[in-house]
Amino acid sequence: MERSQPPASAYCENQVLSLNIESSHGFLSSSLRYRSFIATYSHGRSKVQLQVRALQQPWTLSCGMVAVVVDGAEEAALRADNKIPPWTTDIEDSYVNFLQSDQAASLFDQMTNDEYFKFGKDKWHDYESEALLSKELLAAYNAETAAYEALVGHQGKIVPRLLGKVTFDLPPETPVPSNMLDHIQVKGILLQYLPGFTLSELDQHVPQPDWQGVIDEAVRITRTLGDLNILNYDVRPSNFMVVPVVNNEYQVFIIDFGWCRLRQAHESDAEWGRAKWQRDEEGAVGLVMQHRLREKGYEYKFEHSLRYLEWAPGEDD
Known part of the structure; x- marks a missing residue:
């Protein structure tokens, strides 16, 4: 039976994973040629097999890998945040039975x-916790x-290229209604x-x-997100x-x-x-890096744009 939210232990180095992929903006076919994937490609969709080269642990919300699977990193963090018990086969059986029931759609609506x-x-009940986890991962x-x-016009420039959206090729042994598939598939x-390092490691790699x-470039990127009407709740050097x-x-x-x-x-x-x-994305990188590097004897010169100052809460708010 398919695991709706597999634990980190479900993956291992050298494991071969089979993925169904919907390509994005034509990037897929040209990019897969040199990534050691076994791929078949047809009409914007493909099935690929890829080998796990390395696992980054402990799991965090940003894993450095080519295939970013929305079930390992996010799942571990969300289970901890919501005090949801670790996955077991019994919990999965309970969850699958729930998805087959008439109450599933109404619970997700609620x-x-x-x-x-x-x-x-x-x-x-366990199935309700799994439903919440599934909803938040989706x-x-x-x-x-x-x-x-x-960000399609900025892919390959300030964000990685999105090569495709993937779904694990693991159909459940026990059928669930088609309108519930999103709540059991691993996407x-x-x-x-990107062959580099995180901004958190700047002092270890850059003169x-x-x-x-x-750092100025990282701050500029957060301002570009504002130009494109994106609000990112998870801006940080890493x-x-x-x-x-x-x-x-x-x-x-x-x-x-993801956030x-x-x-x-x-x-x-x-x-x-x-x-x-209130989110202050540019401060989340500029001020944080200023503080970190100050501890190392370096003074990063950060100047806040104050672009959204006029909408800051006042004394009456």
Whole structure:
């Protein structure tokens, strides 16, 4: 039976995984030729087999791999945050039975529309906890893919290229209704590999005279997200990749959009501006790196744009 949310132990080095892939903007066929994948490609869809080269542990919300599977890193963090017990076959059986029942659709609707629903989760059945986990993982996948679609003109420049959306080729032994498949399938994205290091490791790989410019570029990228109406709740130095190019030059990319959203059509300038101000994405990288490097005797010169200052909460708010 397919594991709806496999634990980290379900994967190992040299394991071969079979994925169904929907290519993105024509990048897939040309990119797979040199990535040692076994692939068949037809009409925008393909089936590939890839070998796990390395596992990065402990699991975090940003794993450095070409295939970013929305079940390992996010699942571990969400289980911990929501105090959901570790996956077992008994829990999975309970969850699959739930998906086959008439109450599944109504429970997912309630989770979506009732903001107080989670307050009673200490009394939930295991299948309800798994349903919440599935819903949040699916939301992370949808947020990530929506962000890459919004950033299509910047892929390969400030974000990796999205090569395709993937689904593990593991049909469940016990059939579930078609409208419940999204809540049992393991989904992910196939990204351009970035041969570099995170911004958190800047001092270990980059000469000090270049620190200012590299961090400035990361800050500039957060401002570009604002230009494109993207709000990222998870901006931090470890979610930037720095790739050496030539002659002490570096290209900076932002990764991991599982916790982000796009501006809504009904959102006013004031509502959007306040949300952006309260999150302070450029400070989440500029101020944080300034503090870290100050401890190493280096003063990074960070100047906040104050772009959303006019929508900051006032004394009456």
